[in-house]
Amino acid sequence: MKKCEVAQRCDLPEKMTWDLQAIYENNQAWEEDFSKLDGKLATAAAFQGKLAGGAEVLKAAFEAVDDLERLAEKLYVYSHLRTDEDTGNSENRARQDRIEAKFAEISGMMAWFEPEITAFSDELMDSYMKSPELELYHRSLNELWRARKHVLSAVEERMLGVLSDALRSPAKIYSTLNNADLTFPKVKGEDGRKIELTHANYSKFLESEKRSVRRGAYQAMYNTYSGIRNTCAATLDGAVKTHVINAKLRGYPGALAAALFSDNVPEEVYRNLIDSVHKNIKPLHKYVKLRGRALGINKMKMYDLAVPIVGDCRREYSWEETVKTVKQALAPLGGEYGETLNRAFTERWVDILPCRGKRTGAYSSGCFDTYPYLLLNFTGTLNCVFTLAHELGHSMHSFYSNASQPYHYADYSIFVAEVASTTNEILLQHYLMKQCDDKALKAYLVSHLLDEVRTTVYRQTQFAEFELKLHELAEQGVPLTADVIDSEYARINKFYYGKHMDTDDLIAVEWARVPHFYYNFYVYKYATGMAAAITLAENILSGNQDKLDAYFGFLKAGSSKDVLDIMKDAGVDLSTPAPVEACLKMFDRMVDELAQLL
Numbered sequence: 001m002k003k004c005e006v007a008q009r010c011d012l013p014e015k016m017t018w019d020l021q022a023i024y025e026n027n028q029a030w031e032e033d034f035s036k037l038d039g040k041l042a043t044a045a046a047f048q049g050k051l052a053g054g055a056e057v058l059k060a061a062f063e064a065v066d067d068l069e070r071l072a073e074k075l076y077v078y079s080h081l082r083t084d085e086d087t088g089n090s091e092n093r094a095r096q097d098r099i100e101a102k103f104a105e106i107s108g109m110m111a112w113f114e115p116e117i118t119a120f121s122d123e124l125m126d127s128y129m130k131s132p133e134l135e136l137y138h139r140s141l142n143e144l145w146r147a148r149k150h151v152l153s154a155v156e157e158r159m160l161g162v163l164s165d166a167l168r169s170p171a172k173i174y175s176t177l178n179n180a181d182l183t184f185p186k187v188k189g190e191d192g193r194k195i196e197l198t199h200a201n202y203s204k205f206l207e208s209e210k211r212s213v214r215r216g217a218y219q220a221m222y223n224t225y226s227g228i229r230n231t232c233a234a235t236l237d238g239a240v241k242t243h244v245i246n247a248k249l250r251g252y253p254g255a256l257a258a259a260l261f262s263d264n265v266p267e268e269v270y271r272n273l274i275d276s277v278h279k280n281i282k283p284l285h286k287y288v289k290l291r292g293r294a295l296g297i298n299k300m301k302m303y304d305l306a307v308p309i310v311g312d313c314r315r316e317y318s319w320e321e322t323v324k325t326v327k328q329a330l331a332p333l334g335g336e337y338g339e340t341l342n343r344a345f346t347e348r349w350v351d352i353l354p355c356r357g358k359r360t361g362a363y364s365s366g367c368f369d370t371y372p373y374l375l376l377n378f379t380g381t382l383n384c385v386f387t388l389a390h391e392l393g394h395s396m397h398s399f400y401s402n403a404s405q406p407y408h409y410a411d412y413s414i415f416v417a418e419v420a421s422t423t424n425e426i427l428l429q430h431y432l433m434k435q436c437d438d439k440a441l442k443a444y445l446v447s448h449l450l451d452e453v454r455t456t457v458y459r460q461t462q463f464a465e466f467e468l469k470l471h472e473l474a475e476q477g478v479p480l481t482a483d484v485i486d487s488e489y490a491r492i493n494k495f496y497y498g499k500h501m502d503t504d505d506l507i508a509v510e511w512a513r514v515p516h517f518y519y520n521f522y523v524y525k526y527a528t529g530m531a532a533a534i535t536l537a538e539n540i541l542s543g544n545q546d547k548l549d550a551y552f553g554f555l556k557a558g559s560s561k562d563v564l565d566i567m568k569d570a571g572v573d574l575s576t577p578a579p580v581e582a583c584l585k586m587f588d589r590m591v592d593e594l595a596q597l598l
């Protein structure tokens with residue numbers, strides 16, 4: 001395959017593209033469905049003020065909302081997939097803008113729905129919870145009821161609602177500064193020529209084998225953030241304060257409890273994760289030391305963490321070979337899984353090749369009434385093989401949840417969203433390790449997994465710990481100035497990387513680069529998801545049918561239960577430290593294995 005020339009979309013063979021006609025035969029069919037939305041919205045909106053009128057009325061209201069959202073999602077999926085085929089096409093973009101505006105209209109018009117339910121009397125709710133007509137909606141009603149004690153009076157809710165856009169300002173200002181206004185200086189590339197540093201090319205510099213290139217980019221990056229650290233501290237302080245005040249106003253014990261409430265995850269899960277990583281920090285220090293040795297570096301620096309320590313795996317994979325490899329790697333999931341997997345290729349769920357104007361990267365996307373599509377930009381590297389396994393994990397999870405749950409509970413939560421995809425990656429890793437008799441490839445694979453665990457479990461937990469610390473300080477009334485934030489960041493960073501890392505002052509401002517700190521206790525889910533996947537992959541490989549069935553239970557669960565219950569039934573109890581500890585023990589063993597291989 002010629003990588004230097006990017007093909008035109010019209011030149012791609014049809015079998016290498018996804019089949020969006022399976023959603024809508026043509027744009028006219030999309031328009032016809034789009035024109036139905038207003039009627040469906042009117043039907044749903046007409047229930048306002050009537051939900052207390054009996055089980056049948058409430059059931060009809062739920063159905064009307066589901067019916068409206070289900071169609072809107074299908075329209076959205078088609079429009080955004082079409083846009084991503086050719087991001088420069090303005091007709092596609094216009095279609096997507098229209099459905100996005102419609103979503104905003106729907107959420108404005110239906111904002112009364114949940115507050116009307118949480119305002120029910122206990123007696124009315126009791127009778128609804130006993131009603132067989134409403135059986136399907138009992139879980140949703142329960143969830144709304146659970147949240148009821150944190151809902152304020154109608155006037156207070158209205159005030160907060162009106163203010164909500166303004167309250168997002170700290171995050172918006174940060175994001176505008178970071179993405180639109182901030183520029184970085186020119187730095188020397190590998191060929192000695194100077195080019196402008198950007199968010200997008202920074203990682204390439206850090207992967208350079210030339211240490212001076214890595215150091216140059218690192219210093220340019222953090223010197224730039226040092227220059228705006230006070231502004232970044234003000235926006236982060238604003239965002240953290242918003243979380244803290246919101247928790248206080250709504251009667252939560254603290255910002256952490258408030259953020260974990262919707263997933264019904266107890267605070268201990270979050271704190272256990274940090275504790276477990278603390279107890280198993282030594283393997284990370286050992287890894288830093290091994291990295292230094294492999295790179296022939298006396299004193300490891302923070303900019304030495306991303307450069308590959310095992311020579312690139314230069315082997316190229318054809319598409320056919322990639323599919324075959326992934327299928328074989330996932331064979332332990334059984335024949336039925338394999339047959340469903342085949343449909344991804346025979347029914348053309350996958351848009352495989354890069355082409356001019358196509359969105360970069362890879363994802364899985366779809367809804368209840370479409371295939372779970374995959375967008376790839378396949379170039380034949382080993383990384384592309386992992387990407388296919390990963391995205392198929394998402395798509396198969398969506399497929400089984402859609403096929404097994406009613407629309408109302410088919411969508412799964414972010415908390416479990418990366419579990420199936422990561423499980424597939426671990427299965428592929430295991431398969432390739434078993435197949436390979438080449439020491440160099442083996443070292444590459446081990447190092448690949450080590451970096452995944454380092455960046456997903458160790459690093460995200462480091463972020464989670466920092467995030468918690470900032471919120472606790474804000475709760476104690478400590479103003480989050482740049483000095484306070486820098487010193488917390490530096491202290492935690494030093495603990496994670498240990499004595500084999502020669503940390504400098506610049507890394508203290510790394511927090512200013514990370515948009516996730518505005519997401520309100522989001523990143524810990526990456527770490528728990530990876531730990532869960534490692535246990536689940538082990539269960540699948542054990543060949544025990546009960547364990548395999550339990551895994552399928554997870555794939556099919558959608559959002560029909562609480563996330564911790566779904567994971568527990570699947571075979572991972574995330575309310576205990578065991579899964580995280582098992583994952584870090586594995587990391588420890590693999591550091592030793594890599595040391596041997598090198």
Ligand SMILES: [Zn+2]
Pocket residue numbers: 390394418421
């Ligand atoms: Zn993913």
